[in-house]
Amino acid sequence: MPAKLIEREMRTENLPHIWCPGCSHGSTMRALCQAIENAGLERKNTIIVSGIGCSSRAVGYLNFDTIHTTHGRALAFATGIKLAKPQLNVIVLTGDGDISAIGGNHLIHACRRNIGITCIVLNNNIYGMTGGQYSPTTPSGDYATTAPYGNIDRDFDIPLLAKSAGATFTARVTAYGINEAIKVMERAIRHKGFSVVDVASICPSYYGRKNKKGDVVKMLQWQRDNSVPVKAAEKMSKEELQGKIITGIFNDEQYPEYTDEYEKIIERAGGR
Amino acid sequence: MKKLVTDTSWCKGCGICAAFCPREVLKIIEDKVFVEKEENCIRCGQCELRCPDYAIWLEEDKNE
Structure with missing residues (x-):
């Protein structure tokens, strides 16, 4: 019998999960479950949507109504769900490639609309599932299987991008700072409007190995020693x-939420 | 008092629990977690929070 939280919130028959030893997606998924419980969400009113990639496999383990969609389109599906049933709590679980490359356009427009969706980005700076290609968040100069001499692209800062595009709640936490991650994810879930939490994650198998970051413990210690709180920064x-x-x-701002505004349009047009 | 429980069939031997345990309670032996010094455990729950595979956790001791 696993821990009570795992038993309550996950499909334990599908565990252990497929993620590599030390991959932070596992502890982040647990943290999300804790945040969901802390925010008091009910299972019948909650749906979790993912795209494609290592991170997106999470929906196979979460014991909620879940939908595993096509690459980059998690937010598009989530937008449809939220518009059809605005009373649902819609959480999107995605990765850096899924949300900022393939689904980059969906991200900026979800931000702009301020639609009531919580978007958790498991950002491990690489495409893990397909073999370690560089992603839009691979830091400049870092290595990947498709950047054997170093990546010349500048990397996206996902919360900054989301904030500029109009997201009303943006944050970053780390896999090391898992207690803070739980608290911030809970606030993101409670937020009315579009919220984005960028989880700085560790991929020991590809990003770590390609960039000689050492083992999983060293990668987490590096996060601990190189994190700067926003106020200090x-x-x-x-x-x-x-x-x-x-x-x-x-x-963390207030701005009219999209489905509320859409409801007003329906009323104005005489549809209610 | 809470008890430290492990499920080694879920453990992938990454070593995160042992490395971040503040009291060196845990050890990895043959790629599996092993509770070596349970008497030193302060029930902080860091191992449970950090384990990516849900292979270690604290639970209420039913025998008490």
């Missing part, structure tokens, strides 16, 4: 912040 120079992970909540 505000007082630091660009040079000092080079290679650091800025953590915390970047914005």
Whole structure:
């Protein structure tokens, strides 16, 4: 018999999961379950949507109504679900490639609409499932199977991108800071409007190995030693912040939510 | 008092629990978690929070 939280929130018959030894997706999925319970969401009113990639496999293990969609389109499916049934709590679980490359357009438009969806990005800076290709969040200069001489692209800062596009709650947590991750995910779930939580994750099998980051323990220790809370980061120079992970909540604002506004349109058009 | 429980069939031997245990209670032996010094455990639950495979956790001791 596994731990009570796991028994309550996961399809234990599908466990152990397929993720590599030390992959932080497992502890993040547990943290999300804790955040869902802390936020008091009911199973019958909650749906979890994922795209494609290592992270998106999570929906196979979560004991909720879940939908495993096509690559990059988790937010498109989630938008449809939220519009059809605005009373549902819609959570999107996605990865860095899924959300910022293939689904980049869906991300910015979900942000712009401020639709009531919680988007959790398991950002491990690489395409793990397909063999370690660089993603839009692979840091410049880092290595991947498709960047054997170093990546020349600049990397996306997902919360910053989301905030600029109009998301009303954006945050970053780390796989090391798992207690903070639970608290921030709970706030993101409770937020009315579009919320994005970027979870700095570790991929020991591809990103770690390609960039000689050491074993999983070293990767987590690196996160511990290189995380800077957003308040402290505000007082630091660009040079000092080079290679650091800025953590915390970047914005938490109120703005009319999309399905509420759509409901008003229906009323105005005489549809109710 | 809570009891430390493991399920080694789910353990992938990553070593995160042993490395981040503040009291060196845990050890990895042949790629599986082993509770070596249970008497030192302070029930902080760090291992349960960090284990990616849900192979270690604290639970109420039913014998008490």
